[in-house]
Amino acid sequence: MKKTIVVAMAGVALGAVVLMRAEPDVVPPPAVRAPVVEMHAQPPAAAPEREIAVDPSVLATPEARAYVERVDFEARARRFFTDPRALAPAEREREAQALTAAIDRYERARQLSAGEAMNLRIGLVRATVDDEAVQVDRIADIVAAYRADGERREARFIEQQRGDAAFVEYKAREAAIVAEVMAMAAIPDGLTREEYLRRRLQAERVALSH
Amino acid sequence: MKTRSTLAALAGGLVALAAMPAHAELGDYSAWQTFLNLFSPPGADNPVTPAQRQGPYPLLSNPAGYADGFSPGNYGAWQTIKLAPETGAVCGNGSQYKFFVNRVANTRNTIVYMEGGGACWDYPSCSGQSGIRGARNPNGIPDDYMALMNPGASLVSPFVTRVSPFDAVKTQGWNMVYVPYCTGDIYSGDKVAVYADPTNANPPLVWHHNGVRNTRAVIAWLKDRLPRPTQMLSTGCSAGGAGSLTNYQAVRRDLAPDRGYLIDDSGPIFASPIGGDPAQYPSVPLSTQIRSAWGLDLPGGPVAYLAANLPLLSTVNLGTLYNALSAKYPADRLGHTHFWKDLNYSSYSYERFYPAIQNAPDQATKEALIHARWDIDTNRLKTTLNGLANFGGYFPQYRALNESHCTTIVDFKNGDVQERGLELKTFIDSVLDGSGAVLDASEASDAADRAKAFNLLYWTVDQLL
Numbered sequence: 001m002k003k004t005i006v007v008a009m010a011g012v013a014l015g016a017v018v019l020m021r022a023e024p025d026v027v028p029p030p031a032v033r034a035p036v037v038e039m040h041a042q043p044p045a046a047a048p049e050r051e052i053a054v055d056p057s058v059l060a061t062p063e064a065r066a067y068v069e070r071v072d073f074e075a076r077a078r079r080f081f082t083d084p085r086a087l088a089p090a091e092r093e094r095e096a097q098a099l100t101a102a103i104d105r106y107e108r109a110r111q112l113s114a115g116e117a118m119n120l121r122i123g124l125v126r127a128t129v130d131d132e133a134v135q136v137d138r139i140a141d142i143v144a145a146y147r148a149d150g151e152r153r154e155a156r157f158i159e160q161q162r163g164d165a166a167f168v169e170y171k172a173r174e175a176a177i178v179a180e181v182m183a184m185a186a187i188p189d190g191l192t193r194e195e196y197l198r199r200r201l202q203a204e205r206v207a208l209s210h
Numbered sequence: 211m212k213t214r215s216t217l218a219a220l221a222g223g224l225v226a227l228a229a230m231p232a233h234a235e236l237g238d239y240s241a242w243q244t245f246l247n248l249f250s251p252p253g254a255d256n257p258v259t260p261a262q263r264q265g266p267y268p269l270l271s272n273p274a275g276y277a278d279g280f281s282p283g284n285y286g287a288w289q290t291i292k293l294a295p296e297t298g299a300v301c302g303n304g305s306q307y308k309f310f311v312n313r314v315a316n317t318r319n320t321i322v323y324m325e326g327g328g329a330c331w332d333y334p335s336c337s338g339q340s341g342i343r344g345a346r347n348p349n350g351i352p353d354d355y356m357a358l359m360n361p362g363a364s365l366v367s368p369f370v371t372r373v374s375p376f377d378a379v380k381t382q383g384w385n386m387v388y389v390p391y392c393t394g395d396i397y398s399g400d401k402v403a404v405y406a407d408p409t410n411a412n413p414p415l416v417w418h419h420n421g422v423r424n425t426r427a428v429i430a431w432l433k434d435r436l437p438r439p440t441q442m443l444s445t446g447c448s449a450g451g452a453g454s455l456t457n458y459q460a461v462r463r464d465l466a467p468d469r470g471y472l473i474d475d476s477g478p479i480f481a482s483p484i485g486g487d488p489a490q491y492p493s494v495p496l497s498t499q500i501r502s503a504w505g506l507d508l509p510g511g512p513v514a515y516l517a518a519n520l521p522l523l524s525t526v527n528l529g530t531l532y533n534a535l536s537a538k539y540p541a542d543r544l545g546h547t548h549f550w551k552d553l554n555y556s557s558y559s560y561e562r563f564y565p566a567i568q569n570a571p572d573q574a575t576k577e578a579l580i581h582a583r584w585d586i587d588t589n590r591l592k593t594t595l596n597g598l599a600n601f602g603g604y605f606p607q608y609r610a611l612n613e614s615h616c617t618t619i620v621d622f623k624n625g626d627v628q629e630r631g632l633e634l635k636t637f638i639d640s641v642l643d644g645s646g647a648v649l650d651a652s653e654a655s656d657a658a659d660r661a662k663a664f665n666l667l668y669w670t671v672d673q674l675l
Contacts, residue, residue: 063248063283067315070286077373111286113356113388115366116373119620122667123375132666139670150358157352167305174304178404178416194505197402201418205295205304 070111073102077120084127096128118146166208173204235380236469237319237440247315251282256438256466258430266515267400267422269430269464270297280311280435286372288312288356288388297427301392302336302417305350307424310388312372313436320432320439321381322461323370323388326448326477326616329558330394331503333405336417343558345394345449355390367618369445376621376667379638381443385436389428389450396477397421397453400512401505419504422512425457429464442467443642447616448555451477455546456512458535459519462542470539471641475618476548476555480587481529481594488564492583495563497528529591536598543648545641546595547604547617547625547634548588551656553577554615556584592652602648604637607656611668620671624662627653 080087080095087095100121107117125138161167181187181197188196234240239247262269272278272294279290292308293299299307327346330336335344352358368374369381370388393399399419406414444454444461451474462470482497500506506513507525517523520534535544548555560583561567561576570576588605595603606625608614617625617634625634632651640649653659 061249064245067245067248067285074373078378081373081375106286107357110288110354110357112372113288113366113370114358116371119366119371120373120375122670126375126667136666136670139666140673143670143673153352153354153358154349158349161305161349170304174416175413178402178414182404192508194401194508195510198400198418201304201402202295202298202300205300209295 070106073099073106077102081123081127092128096124100124114146114150118142170205170208173208174201177201177204235317235319235441238317239315244316248283248285251285251313251315252318252437253282254434254436256433258433262430262464266510266518267426267460269426269433271430271434272297278431279308282313282435285313285315290353290355291431293424293427293431297430298420298423299427300418300420300424301347301350302330302345302394302419303348303350303392304416304418305392307392307420307427308351308353308355309390309428309431310356311436312386312388314383314385317384318437318439319381319383319441320385320387320436320465320467321369321443321445322428322432322454322465323367323386324397324444324446324450324453324457325389325391326446326450327391328394329396329449329500330417331499333407333415336394336403336405337407337412337415343561345391347390347392348394351390351392356388366620367445367447368622369443369618374621376623377635379622379635380642384441384443385439387428387432389425389446389453391449391453393419393421393424395419395421395500395504396449396456397425398456398512399500399504399506401503401508403503403505421453421504422457422515425453425461429461432465439465439467441469441471443471443473445471445473445475445618446477447475447619448477451475451546451548451616452479453477455479455531455535456516458544459516459538462539463519470542472535472542472544473618473638473641474546476552476616478546478548478555478587478591479528479531480559481527481590483524483527483529486527490586492586493559496559499563529594532591532594532598532601536601540600542600543641543644544598544601545604545637545648546591546601547606547637549606549608549614549617549625550585550588550653551581551608551614552584553580553613556580557613559584559587592650596650599647602637602640602650603652604634604649605652606634606659607653608659609668610662610665611672620667624659624665624668626659627651628658629653629655 077099080099084092103112103117103120106112107114112120121142122139125135125142129135129138177200178197181193181200184193187193191199258269258271273296276294278292281289289311290308291311292306301307325346328344330345334342336348338344338348368377368379370386372382374382391397394417398421400422401419403417403419404414405417442465444458445451446454454472455474455477456479458472480491480493482491482493486494488494505511513525513528516531517525520538522530522534522537524530532546557580560580564579567576567579570579592603592605595601606617606627609617609624611620622634622638626632630651637649637651
């Protein structure tokens with residue numbers, strides 16, 4: 001029952017959020033119709049409608065806002081890339097800037113991978129720049145920036161690994177265990193040398209992780 | 211005011227619902243269930259059983275209370291999932307293995323994408339020696355990997371983007387599992403290799419060819435933390451394509467989707483019978499090398515594990531994997547694709563095994579020698595797949611990107627078979643949404659491909675490599 005009310009409130013609230021952006025004066029109604037929802041492995045069958053009271057506080061939840069904004073961004077981007085030249089140049093540029101701002105935000109929040117963000121930025125250049133020479137320069141700048149950032153991150157990771165005392169200790173133990181096992185004349189427990197070595201090294205990693 | 215507000219809210223609800231994908235797929239939640247999921251993320255409903263934690267290549271989970279980094283309600287974000295040593299997972303250099311999940315609220319459907327990135331089987335290739343084709347991520351996987359423009363990750367496929375400027379495919383709305391590559395063994399090995407430096411200048415390189423166990427650990431985590439997928443696509447390019455193929459049986463069995471799909475992009479496992487004549491089976495020398503280097507034939511090892519679950523697999527010829535999977539899962543839709551003019555996977559397959567190629571007087575001669583062997587192997591694979599109704603083969607000729615390697619990276623364009631008016635997307639749709647036999651198609655001539663106009667996007671991406 002509680003989940004049903006939450007579903008109904010969430011559904012109406014999200015709908016109201018979407019509309020409220022266009023019409024700030026709209027106020028959520030006190031009661032609406034909403035279907036009852038059960039938790040099923042498959043999409044549920046249609047359920048009888050019932051009226052549920054709406055709690056306007058659902059509108060303000062981070063989950064609801066984030067979901068609606070993300071759905072809106074993806075729909076907007078798809079519409080844009082479907083036919084960017086259907087828009088007048090000034091409008092196309094405005095929309096591209098809005099999408100760029102969203103890409104920046106989502107990329108910072110790790111909601112776009114670097115690869116996906118780069119492709120989107122390249123797509124925006126191709127959609128808004130008619131001069132191919134300028135396109136080449138801008139795309140090259142984007143690629144160079146991503147490459148440089150990737151190299152910095154990789155270098156930082158390698159440096160962190162070098163300074164990771166547990167990992168350094170493991171590598172020393174790994175070399176010692178390998179030398180020991182490779183020199184063994186007989187392998188215990190009926191294991192192959194390879195499996196015994198794997199288990200010894202895994203045990204070492206487990207021990208060092210605690 | 212009350213009437214207007216009621217109508218406005220109802221209209222708003224309709225707008226929100228309209229923002230959902232217009233065509234609901236099998237496995238999609240209803241709009242209302244999606245909204246509920248935002249506040250109460252669905253949990254696992256097909257967890258690892260005690261029996262699955264035993265036996266060969268068991269499904270092993272993180273210890274209780276382990277901070278794996280997952281937040282169930284953090285939809286839309288690339289989350290780094292850490293796997294403890296207890297799971298058996300590890301990168302080639304002994305560092306921690308991790309993978310990445312991007313979850314959505316509106317569906318159970320899931321894509322498992324295996325990253326590509328070469329292969330290695332000896333000291334020069336596994337140590338990252340310059341001038342030798344090696345393998346991705348020799349130093350392991352950083353936590354912020356998805357924020358890093360790794361050249362391999364940069365060739366991102368439309369399969370694992372939410373919004374691609376270039377192509378749309380239904381997996382863009384699915385839960386995404388990105389499996390990074392750090393073992394150099396096309397996700398198929400199980401051996402701690404000790405590679406001596408041929409120059410004796412450095413200590414031996416200890417390299418964990420641990421691909422099978424890493425994949426098992428990923429599957430265990432998915433079963434323990436996420437709902438069972440209704441539809442599941444297993445795919446990847448290059449080593450990721452090969453890894454999708456070799457792991458499909460186990461992934462399919464254990465994740466147990468209602469509908470399973472496989473697309474092996476440019477990771478062929480060619481017919482290579484043990485002891486076969488390289489003139490007839492050009493990949494025999496490679497196969498011999500990796501079967502030993504990656505521990506494939508060790509007692510209870512990867513080949514034995516595959517054979518125990520795939521009755522039609524011949525352990526002496528791993529090219530029978532296609533036939534075996536086709537027979538094991540007759541209702542699944544499976545596909546393989548690669549370019550005839552591939553110069554990447556083909557170079558890995560032949561370059562270091564044939565002195566005539568290594569010693570070729572010029573690049574054109576080298577490429578011709580490589581192509582000749584690739585043609586023999588590809589022709590045999592094409593014939594095999596033509597005989598399997600649920601396993602299609604799609605072989606375009608050439609694309610001016612990444613040495614004509616991988617058809618499904620960056621975009622789905624220019625993998626066309628002009629002679630039949632087919633696009634790569636036609637093949638992808640045949641696998642994911644088709645009925646009847648999965649499409650088979652092969653392009654005879656690369657003339658039309660090479661006559662295409664300069665592609666600025668491809669040229670740009672190639673600069674990253």
